[in-house]
Amino acid sequence: MQRDVHEPILFEVAWEVANKVGGIYTVIKTKSPVTAEEYGNRYYLIGPLSTKSADLEVERLDIERACEPVKEALYAMREQGINFVYGRWLIEGYPTVILFDVHGTMYRLNEWKKDLWEKAGIPSPTDDFEMNDSIVFGYLVAWFLGECVHRERKAALIAHFHEWLAGVGLVLCRNRGLEICTIFTTHATLLGRYLCAGDADFYNHLKYFDVDVEAGKRGIYHRYCLERAAAHCADVFTTVSHITAFEAENLLKRKPDGVLPNGLNVVKFSAMHEFQNLHAKNKEKIHDFVRGHFYGHFDFDLDNTLYFFSAGRYEFRNKGIDMYLEALARLNNSLKHFNSPMTVVAFIIMPAANNSYTVETLKGQAVTKQLNETVNEIESKIGQRMFHSAVRGHIPDPKDLFSEQDLVLLKRRIFALKRDCLPPIVTHNMKDDSNDPILKEIRRLGLFNHPSDRVKVIFHPEFLNSNNPVLPLDYEDFVRGCHLGVFPSYYEPWGYTPAECTVMGVPSITTNLSGFGCFIEESVENPSDYGLYIIDRRMKSVEDSVQQLTDTMLQFCQKTRRQRIILRNRTERLSDILDWNRMGLEYVKARELALHRKYPELFEDSDDEIDHSVQKIPRPLSTPSSPKLKSTFTTEQLAEQLSNELQELQTKV
Template sequence: MTSQPIDYEKHFLVETSWEICNQLGGIYTVIRSKLPANIEAWGKNYCLLGPLVNKGLNAEFEDIAERESTLGRTVAALENMGIEVRYGTWLVSGRPKTVLLNPDHNIGKLQHIKKQLWEDHQIPIGTDDSLYDISLQWCDLVDTFFTLFSKHEKRTILFHGHEWMVCPALLNTTGAHSNVKTIFTTHATRLGRVLAVNHKNFYDMMYEVDDQELAKQFGIPSIHQLERQGANKTDCFTTVSQITGLECEALLGKLPDQITPNGLNIERFQDPHRIQIRHEKYKKQIENFVIGHFFNATPFDLNKTLFLFTSGRYEYENKGFDIIVKALKKLNEKLIQEKVDVTVVMFFITNAPVKSFNPAVLHSKALLEEVKNTCKSIEGEIAAQLLVNAASSKDDFKLPDLNQFVSDYWRLRFRRSLQSWKTDEWPMIVTHLLQDDHSDAILKGLREEQLFNSPIDKVKVVFHPEFISPTNPLFGLEYSQFVRGCHMGVFPSYYEPWGYTPLECIARGVPTITSDLSGFGSYTENINANSQETGVYVLKRKDKTEAQSVEDLAKMLLQFSKTNYNYRAIMRNTLEEFSRTFDWHKLRIHYDEAYAKAVKK
C-alpha cells in the first residue's frame, strides 16, 4: 500500500483560484469536482480562497459567524482593516469553508500594485486585459490574507494557486513567511493557448520562439511574465499533463515539478445497472428532435442511426472541428461505397454569435407537434370504436380494418397536417441564425466538403451554435442528458491541455474519441495501451500530417459505425468501470505529492 505523501493534520491547505464561487471555465470544474475527495482527506484543515465578484453568490453561499478559529481570527482581522470579506460555506458537494475577498477594495491602489510588481518581480507595467487589472487588486488582498493567517496558524500552510490570476500573490508570499509554502498549477499557459490558435505548427515551433517577444506581440507581456515567474519561483510548480509540461518547459522555461492529472467526482456520474436504460431514455428525446428536423424531407431508420457529437469552446482547429468535418466527408463516402446500412447524425455543439433560433427550425417543430396531436386524436377515436367492435363480435375474432373507425374529419386533418409539414427542401444544417454565416468556420468547412444533408448522404450534420440547456426548445435536455443519449463523443483536439469533455463522456458510459495531443488522451494511453477496448479511441495526431489524421479519424468513425447494439451496450458498461480510474479519490495523490515536494523545499 502506498504511504500517504503528506500529513493532513500537520498542514493547512488553502486552495486559491479566481474561479472559486465564480464560474468562468474549466478550473471551476477542477476545483469543485475535487472537493469531496479533498474534504475527506483534509477535513477541517482545508479552505478555499476566491474573489467576491459573483452577484448571484447568496444562492450558493452560507455565511459563518464564528471568529475564534485561526481562520475566523484572520477574517476578523481583515474586517477590522475595512476589507469586504465573506466567510462561509460554499453550498456544493463537500461544503468547504470559503473566504471571498472583494477586489474593489483596491481600486485606488492599482498603479501602486503594478509599480511594486515591477520593482519586486520585473512584471511589466501595463494592462493586458480587464481581468488582469482586477486580479492584481484581488491578489494584493490575498497577500494580506496569508500575512495575517500565517500569524494565527502555527502549522505549515500550503498556498495552492491555480492559473496566472493568482501569481502576484504567490510571488509575494513565496519565502515571505516561514510557515507558508507555495504551489502553482497552470492548466494551460496563456501564451501557448494564443499561439495554438494562431499557428498550426505550434508544437514544432514552441521551442524555437522568443516567448517574451511573442507575448508582447499578442498583448500579454505582463500575464506571460507572471506565469513564467510563478513557474520558476514558487516552491512547487505543477501542470495537468505531460504534453502541457513540455509547453511549460518551452514557454515558461521550467519543466513542472509534478504532473497533476485532472479527475472527476465519479460517484456523481455512476448509475449502476441503469446506464443502458438512461441512454435509451435520452436517446428517445434526441430522436424526437431528429424526426422534426429531418423526417419532413429525408426520413431514415432510427433503429439504424447513430448519434455522434462534439462540443467545447469554439476554436475550430484547436478543438479538432476542422478534421472532424473532413473526416465526416470520408465517412460519408465510405458508408455509401460499402453500403453500410446505418445513418450517422453528427452534432456540433458550441457557442457562436447568433441572432436567434432559426424560425424555419421552430416552425418545423411546431408542425410536427400538430401531426403528433392529430395522431393521438385518431388513436383515441380508433381505440374507442375498436373496443365497441370487439365487444359486439360473436364468432369473428380477427382484427378489423382500422380505417373504418377514423372519421372523415380526422382523415382530412391528418392529410392537411402532414402536407403542411412535408417539404422537398433539404434539412437545414444550423439550428440558429448566425451573426455571420458566410464566414463561420464550421459552415465554411461543411460547404467545402459538400456536406449538405442531401437525401443520399449517410452522414447528416446538425450545427447547434449554443450549449445545450433544459430551456432549449429543440431538445428539452440538460447537456449531461444529451451526452448520455448519444452514442459517441468526438474530440480529436490539436491543443487541449487536459480535456474534460471526453472524460465526462466516459463517466456517463459514452464511447469517445480523443487525441494524443490532449492531456486526457496522452494520459489514457500511458495507463492503458489498449484503451480502445474500453471505448476510448485515441487518435494519433503527434508527428502526423493533417491528411493522415483525417484518414485515421474517418477509419475510427467507420469502425464504430459498424458496431452492433449489443457491442455498444457492453462498451457502455466497460466505460463506466474504466472511468473510476479518474476519480479524484485516486488522482488526489498527485497533488499530495506536490504538497510534499513544496514542504521539503
C-alpha cells in the same frame, strides 16, 4: 519557531471558485469532496466574488465559525473596508469558501499596479481588464494569507494556486517572505494556447520559440510575465499532464516537479444496466429533436442512426473541429460508397455569437409536436371506438375505427411537414454567418444535409440545458444519449470532455496531443478495446491523422447494436481510473513535497532523497524532439496497484 506539518491548513486559490468560467471550475468543484474529507475544517477555497453565481451556489455563514487565524484575519480586513463573502459552497463535500469583492476594491488598483512593477517587475497595461482584476484579487489574497501567517503560530500553512489569474498572490507571498508553502498548477500555458490558435507548428518547434518576442507579438507579454513569475516563485510547480509539462518547461523555463491529472467524481450504479437505460431514455429525446429538425426530409431509419458529437470552447483548430469536419465529409463519401444503411447525425455543441433560434429550427419542432398531438388524439378516439364496440360484444370493423374527419386532420398535419429547402445546418441565426470558421468549412466540404448524405451535421452554438426550447437536455443527459464523442484536439492540456464520456459509458475519440489521451495510453493497454480511440497527431502528417480519424469512425459505424452495448459496458468499467479518490493522491504528494521543501529539518529525509525516491517510476512523454519526463509524484506502490487493478479489470471484461 517550528510548525506542525502533520495537520496543516490548506488554502486553494482559483479564479473559478464558485464562479463558472471554464474547465478549472470542474476541476475545483469535483476535487473538493476528497480534499474536504482529508482536511475537514482546515480546508479553505479562495476566489473572487461573483454575486450572480455566489447567490445561487454559496450559503453565507458568520465568520465566527472559522478557525481562529482565519477569523481574525477576516476581521482585520473587514476593519480596513474589504468586502467578502464567507460561507459554504453548496456542492458535495460542502467546503468552506472565502470570496473577495474584487470590483469593490478597484480603487486601489493603481497603487497595487505600481507596487507590482516596483517589487516584481511585472507590467500591466491599463486596458487589460482581466489583468487588472487578477492584480486586485492577488493583492487581496496575499493580504489575507499574510494576516493568517502572522496569527497562526502552530500549524503549517499551504497555499495552492491555479492558473495565471491567481498568480499575483503567489508572487507576493514569495516577495514578502511569508512562511507558507506554495504550489502553482498551470492547466494550460497562455503562450501555448495562443501559438496553437495561430497555426504554428507548435510541438515540432517548441524548443525554438523566442518566448518574449512571441508573447509581445500577441499582446500578452504582461500576462506571460505573471505566469512565468508564478511558476518560478512556487515551492512546487505542477501541470495537469505530461504534454503540458513539456510545454511549460520550454515556454515558462521551469521543469515541473510533477503532474496532477484531473479526475471526476465517479458515481457507480448498483446495477450495470442502469446506465444503459439512461442511454436509451436520453437517446429517445434526441430522436424527438432529429424528427423535428429534419422534417420534410426525414427519410432515414432512427434504428440505424448514430449520434456523434464534439463540444467545448469555440477554438476551431485547437479543439480539432477542422479535422472533425474533414473526417465527417470523408465518412459521408465512404458510407455512400459502401451503400451503408447507417446514418450519422454529427453534432457540434460550441458557444458562438448568435441572435436567436432560426425560424426553421423552431418551426420544425412545432410542426412535429403538433403532428404527435394529433396522432395521440386520433389514437385515443380509435381506442374509445374499439372499447364501445367490444363492450357490446362486437368485433369492430377497421373501416369504422378511422373516421373521415380523422383522415382529413392527419393529412393536414402531414402536408404541414413539407418544405422546399434543405434542413438547416445551424440551429441559430449567427451574428457573422459568412465568416464563422465552422460554417465556412461546412460550405467548403459541401455538408448540406442533402437527403442523399449519410452524414448530417448540426451546429448548435450554445451550451445545452434542460430549458432549451428545441433540444431540452442538460449536457450530461445529451452525452448519455449519444453513441460517440469525437475530440481530435491539437492543443488540449487535459481534456475533460472525453473523460466525462468515459465516466458515463460513452465511447470517445481523442488524440495523443491531449493530456487525457496521453494518460490513457500510459494507463490502459489497447484502449480501443474499451471504447477509447486515440488518434496519432504527434508522429503522423495531417493527412494521415484525418484518414485515421475517418477509418475509426467508419469502423464504429460498422459495429452491430450488440457490439456497441458491450463496448459501452467496457468503457464504463474504466471510469475507476479517473476517480478523484485515485487522482487526488497526486495532490496529496504535491502538498507533502511542498512541506518537505519548506521545512526539510522537520523530516527524516532530505529534499534530494525525496525527489530521487519518487522519480523511480517514469511516465514517458514521447513528443517530437522531447526527452522523456518522469512524474515526481508516482510511486512504485501506486504503479503496481494500478497495474494489478487493470489486469483484474481486463480479466472481468
